[in-house]
Amino acid sequence: MTPRKKLEGLVAAAITPMTPDGQINLPVIRQYVDYLVNEQNVKNVFVNGTTGEGLSLSIQERKQLAEEWMSQGKDKLDHVIIHVGALNLPECQELARHAAAIGAGGIAVIAPFFFKPTNKDELVAFLQKVASEAPEVPFYYYHIPPLTGVKIRVEELLDGIKAQIPTFQGVKFSDTDLLDLAQCINKNETGEFDFLYGVDEQLLGALAVGANGAVGSTYNYLGQQTNLMLQAFAKADLALAQKYQFLTGEFLNFVIKLGFGVAQTKAVMTFVSGIPMGPPRLPLVDASTEFIVKAKAKLDSIVWPDGD
Numbered sequence: 001m002t003p004r005k006k007l008e009g010l011v012a013a014a015i016t017p018m019t020p021d022g023q024i025n026l027p028v029i030r031q032y033v034d035y036l037v038n039e040q041n042v043k044n045v046f047v048n049g050t051t052g053e054g055l056s057l058s059i060q061e062r063k064q065l066a067e068e069w070m071s072q073g074k075d076k077l078d079h080v081i082i083h084v085g086a087l088n089l090p091e092c093q094e095l096a097r098h099a100a101a102i103g104a105g106g107i108a109v110i111a112p113f114f115f116k117p118t119n120k121d122e123l124v125a126f127l128q129k130v131a132s133e134a135p136e137v138p139f140y141y142y143h144i145p146p147l148t149g150v151k152i153r154v155e156e157l158l159d160g161i162k163a164q165i166p167t168f169q170g171v172k173f174s175d176t177d178l179l180d181l182a183q184c185i186n187k188n189e190t191g192e193f194d195f196l197y198g199v200d201e202q203l204l205g206a207l208a209v210g211a212n213g214a215v216g217s218t219y220n221y222l223g224q225q226t227n228l229m230l231q232a233f234a235k236a237d238l239a240l241a242q243k244y245q246f247l248t249g250e251f252l253n254f255v256i257k258l259g260f261g262v263a264q265t266k267a268v269m270t271f272v273s274g275i276p277m278g279p280p281r282l283p284l285v286d287a288s289t290e291f292i293v294k295a296k297a298k299l300d301s302i303v304w305p306d307g308d
Contacts, residue, residue: 012217100134186210
């Protein structure tokens with residue numbers, strides 16, 4: 001692992017494979033790592049996040065998954081970022097200590113979303129208490145207001161945060177507010193922070209305002225195409241970059257209308273990769289056969305540039 005290497009490019013929001021009876025399926029992780037690296041050219045993962053159903057897993061299950069990703073990713077993945085957010089501080093701290101102990105490349109934390117912080121100071125105080133349990137590990141704030149309901153702007157959060165959280169390394173920015181993201185990047189003149197965008201269908205817009213890369217579920221199965229979009233953008237070939245973004249958007253627009261969430265993401269990953277991701281954990285329910293048939297037909301119908 002190279003945890004101090006700058007985190008940029010694509011980060012797959014790791015799915016948690018499960019057996020048909022809803023238990024985590026650890027033996028699948030080895031095949032999963034090899035698929036991401038060899039088939040999708042994605043060498044960074046974000047474990048136990050939203051796509052990974054982290055908040056539906058027990059603390060022990062989250063530790064087991066983190067350990068397995070670290071073990072199977074050794075010498076293959078560049079970064080394994082472990083999400084350690086929970087609804088209570090002691091569990092976050094326990095998970096942060098565990099991530100540090102197994103050598104994670106970074107930890108990330110969402111805002112608590114039942115009893116919510118109501119202002120920047122409350123949020124930073126919570127984040128600081130978690131980060132301090134892993135004082136050598138890069139720390140990322142996972143900003144996802146559509147799910148947490150915590151709408152404290154990241155631009156405001158950044159002011160003075162390094163003094164309070166010395167390990168603060170950046171933000172997983174999963175919101176459509178590109179104005180907030182742009183203001184964050186404008187403040188980041190020295191480039192010390194990483195801003196990783198989390199709304200896959202709008203990644204090109206985030207790149208245009210300066211995002212370093214992206215964390216998302218589609219990079220599990222559209223990593224190659226999205227990497228080509230990043231390359232086109234880096235070469236200032238906006239027309240080609242737009243083609244990739246528009247085609248990704250065409251697929252996502254189609255499946256969102258059918259009902260697209262974690263269960264459906266698991267189904268898509270299963271039929272694209274051949275790796276059994278299994279069902280989601282209740283209260284989520286498995287994707288329907290109708291969804292799978294329609295989503296597969298739609299994805300198969302898309303003609304990507306270069307014929308990929």
